Amino acid sequence: MKLRTLFTLILLLYSAAFSVPAFAVSSIDFKLTGVSGDIEDNIDSYLSTIAVPKGNNYSFFESKVRKNIVDSIQVFGFYTPEITLNLTLDDDELLVFIDIKLGQRVKLANVNIQIDGEAADDPMFLTLLSTKPLISGANLSHQNYDKFKADITKLAIERGYFDGKWLKSEVRVSVKKHRADIDLIFDSKERYVFGESVLSNQTKSASIISELATFKEGQEFESNLVSEYSLALFNSRYFQSASVAPDLNARKDGQVPIIITVINHPSNTYEVGVGYLSDVGVRGSLGWKKPWINNRGDSISADFEYSTVQQELTLNYDIPIEDPITNIAKIQLGFQRKDNQDTDSKLFTLQLQRQFELESKWLRTWFIKVEQEDFTQGSQVGSSLMILPGVSFARTKQRGGVDPYWGNQQLFSVETASKYWGADTDMLKVQSRTKYLRSIDRTHFFTGRFDLGAIYVDEIESVPASMRFFAGGSQSIRGYDYETVTPTDDAGAYIGGRYLTVGSLEYGYQFAEKWRIGIFADAGTSTNDFSEPVSVGVGTGIRWLTPIGPVKLDFAVPVKSDTDNKYTFHLYIGPEM
Incomplete structure (x- = not known):
């Protein structure tokens, strides 16, 4: 026993001294040749699931690599690949060099796709079958097979064939003949x-x-x-x-x-907003809504907006007609107080509206407004009563939520007044606003805005101040103070114009996930006879993208201005569309 124990001890010492040591591998780097594109990506995906080998036992590791490669290639119809593996240790990293020859691809031979039950005559199923990717003579793709089978199942659920089942679904591959047969037989049963x-x-x-x-x-x-x-x-x-x-x-x-x-919704909801513009100072808003007044769905809301130059209070009462989203009647009461530059105005409004969404998704609004206004505009002091029937069309389409990357916005309105129904003057006013937003790779953003308006009247002085056109400010021509781009009288006081033409172009570049920088140019005029030069403002801005919409800070300068202002800046929150 002592001799046997001594012999065993000597054998263990010999094994420890002369056996090949096991290297600890901490990472693997697979290097593929012979494949590319989707096939290479799929192989990489399969290989990423293989664990680091332990000890010197690489035979199991190699067999696992080969199996995963074969499985990943068969998805594309390659069943006879030639795979060459070479393993090299670089410190604690295992380098695996893999060369792949795909071999001959399996072709589809007999393809039998059949829909039984009521879905056999369903137009949507007939359309799906007409676009099937599984055709005799085409390359075998298990991805196409799985997707088409899933499309049939999904369409059956979408169309109400809830009892439908597969009678047969299989792919039979002959590796020797490099061909495959497919049977897909679906019984939809009845449609619910x-x-x-x-x-x-x-x-x-x-x-x-x-x-x-x-x-x-x-x-x-x-x-x-x-x-x-x-x-x-x-x-x-x-x-x-x-x-x-x-x-x-x-x-x-x-x-x-x-x-x-x-x-x-809660019985009462409230909204609060605040901002600052260099041309109008602090801006604030407060909104209140009571969405339910009665079982019919009538609702009431109120909005108050304040700035140093203008204050406005609006009350709305909405009555659903047939559809509370697209078909409603509205009663609106409003009061506006404006004290800006050479404008001093108090305006009371009663408005009745009938809103209806057309099949083209345009929101059409018939309205009639009764407006009573006392105003001072430059050297003119006036009081007016206007009864204004009219119609407007509005549509907004966008993609991307509160920070859209694509969008169109259009608004067109026509309103008229006549002495025949009690107005102080005969007048026709037309106005439009169009805005486009496009982007490239959601990195480069391009925005265009165009505002046009015209008042057809004998004398602009017969039109109340609130209806005349003024340009300039954060939503018009940046770089100019609020409503300072407008005709003037002999004393140099602003009087407002009968025509409005304003355009804006802006480019934005998103340089970080939540940040965008922009440059812009605004141009236009408010005029009575187009004798004034076009006013142009240029500038740059920064946008911080938040869950409630972009926070925008713009700095703008007038290209040519008769005022002493050298620049303006605008800080506001709100969506692009």
């Missing part, structure tokens, strides 16, 4: 229709919810109508949250009930 819509919670808004419905009981199911219904409820200003969903567990007799859940 909308059943009863059920409110999951008690709410006084039942009539509003019913009016906003995008489908009727007994209508064939479409998931996009469910989504539109949910969005309509959310956008209706009545609900803090809203969801519409089919109750699949309760479906029977070809009908699926719809569960509607809403949470009303």
Whole structure:
């Protein structure tokens, strides 16, 4: 026993002294040749899941690498690749050199795709089948197969074939012949229709919810109508949250009930805003809204805006007609006090509106305004009563939420006054504002704005001060004080113009996730006879992108100005569109 123990000890010492030591590997670097593009990316994805080998046992590691490569390549229809591996240690990093010869690609031979049940005649399924990527003679792609199968399943759910099932779905590959056969047979069963819509919670808004419905009981199911219904409820200003969903567990007799859940907005909501502009000083706003007055859905709101040159109070009473989002009547009362430069005005307004969204998504508003104004404009002191029927069209389209990267905004309005119905003068006023926003790679932003207006009247002095055109300021021509670009009388006092032409071009560059810098040029005029030179302002600004919209700080200078101002700056918060 002593001799055997001694022999074992000697053997252990010999093994420790002369065996190859195990190197600890801390990282792996795979270097691929022979492939590129999507195939290389997919191989990299598969290899990234392989753990660092432990000890000297590289045989298992190599087999794992080969298996992952084969699996990643077969997705694209390559079943007979040649793979060469070379492993090298560089300190504690394992370098794995891999050369791949893809070999011959498997082609599709027999492709059998069949839709049974009511979906066989569904136009949406016929369209999907007409665009199928699985065609005899094409290269085998398991990605295309999986996606097309998933598209059929998804479309079945979207179209109400809730009992549909796959009778057969398989890919049979002959590696020897480099060919594959596909069988996809789907039985859609019957198509469900909308059943009863059920409110999951008690709410006084039942009539509003019913009016906003995008489908009727007994209508064939479409998931996009469910989504539109949910969005309509959310956008209706009545609900803090809203969801519409089919109750699949309760479906029977070809009908699926719809569960509607809403949470009303608080009884009263408030909004506060503040800003500063060098031409008008501190600006503030306070808004109040009571979204529910009665079960019909009437609402009331009030807005107060203050600056050193203008104060305005507006009360609104909204009455839903058929659709509380796109079809409403509005009663509006307003008071405006302005004391700016050579303008001193007090304006009282009563306005009746009828708003309706057209199929083209334009919001059309018929209105009639009664305005009583006492004003001093330059050396003119006047008082007027205007009864102004008119119509406006407005549309805003954008992508990107509170910080859009693409958008269009248009507003056109026409209003008229006549002595025949009690106004102090005969007049026609037309006005438009158009704004475009485009971006490249969401890094370079280009914005264009154009404001046009005209008042057709014998004498501009017969038009009250609040209706005349003035330019200049943060929303007009930056670099000029608020409403200082306008005709003047013989004493040099501002009198306002009958025509307005203003344009703006701006370029923005996003240099950080939440920061953007911009340069801009604004130009235009307010005039009575176009004898005045065009006023031009240029400048630069910084934008801080926040969840409530960009915070914008602009510095602008007039290219040529008769005033003593050398620059203006504007700080404000709000969306681009």
